[in-house]
Amino acid sequence: MRILKQLTERVYYMPADGEIDRPVLGYIKGDKFSLRIDAGNSASHVANFDQEVERLGLVQPAATLITHWHWDHTYGMHAIKTPIIANEQTNARLQTMSTWSWTPDAMAARLETGEECAFCDEYIRKEYDDPQGQIKVVTADVTFKDKLTIDLGGIELEIFQVTNPHSEDGMIIYIPSERVAFIGDTITEDFYNNSYMDWEKMATLRQTLSQLDADYYLHGHLEPLSFEQLDEFMQPS
Numbered sequence: 001m002r003i004l005k006q007l008t009e010r011v012y013y014m015p016a017d018g019e020i021d022r023p024v025l026g027y028i029k030g031d032k033f034s035l036r037i038d039a040g041n042s043a044s045h046v047a048n049f050d051q052e053v054e055r056l057g058l059v060q061p062a063a064t065l066i067t068h069w070h071w072d073h074t075y076g077m078h079a080i081k082t083p084i085i086a087n088e089q090t091n092a093r094l095q096t097m098s099t100w101s102w103t104p105d106a107m108a109a110r111l112e113t114g115e116e117c118a119f120c121d122e123y124i125r126k127e128y129d130d131p132q133g134q135i136k137v138v139t140a141d142v143t144f145k146d147k148l149t150i151d152l153g154g155i156e157l158e159i160f161q162v163t164n165p166h167s168e169d170g171m172i173i174y175i176p177s178e179r180v181a182f183i184g185d186t187i188t189e190d191f192y193n194n195s196y197m198d199w200e201k202m203a204t205l206r207q208t209l210s211q212l213d214a215d216y217y218l219h220g221h222l223e224p225l226s227f228e229q230l231d232e233f234m235q236p237s
């Protein structure tokens with residue numbers, strides 16, 4: 001279990017749990033409706049978030065926005081009863097994964113072909129006692145291309161896909177009035193390409209992020225960081 005923490009007046013986040021690879025989930029409070037950032041890795045992760053929203057007396061999010069297709073951010077989608085928004089590239093990946101079988105043989109075969117990454121396979125087994133019986137991958141309800149603006153009432157979100165080293169569908173959710181940016185896992189290496197780190201893409205991403213006027217950058221698996229702290233991860237090593 002994780003608790004939902006208030007970061008700014010209208011932005012909350014539930015910290016990541018590295019033990020079972022649960023990423024950060026976000027909550028953005030609007031006057032008209034509220035938004036969840038990422039579904040999480042399972043129905044149980046979704047339930048943890050929903051309980052926390054209730055405990056804090058917040059309204060349940062009317063929609064969920066997905067930062068990128070990776071399992072830990074999306075496999076909770078089936079347990080969410082309200083609309084889910086994703087970009088077209090994310091949704092194409094979800095569509096493919098929704099056809100996957102979760103028998104031990106099928107899981108082993110995907111590791112052989114490289115369709116699945118070893119790190120992900122290891123943590124999927126930690127989150128799920130019975131992958132075949134429990135995993136259900138679904139597609140989004142609303143899709144868009146490249147960028148999207150959402151006005152939650154009293155607060156606007158600028159959502160856009162970025163060049164980044166982690167996954168080609170990766171997005172930034174920038175909230176100018178709160179000086180916050182959710183950056184998904186964009187600064188991390190690509191687990192689905194032998195953990196390759198593309199420093200050229202990182203340089204492009206760094207340029208994009210440096211132009212945002214934000215006090216907090218929320219990575220999918222880290223505590224909120226200032227740009228200076230984030231920058232340490234973006235320097236070639």
Ligand SMILES: [Zn+2]
Binds near residue numbers: 070166167
């Ligand atoms: Zn990821």
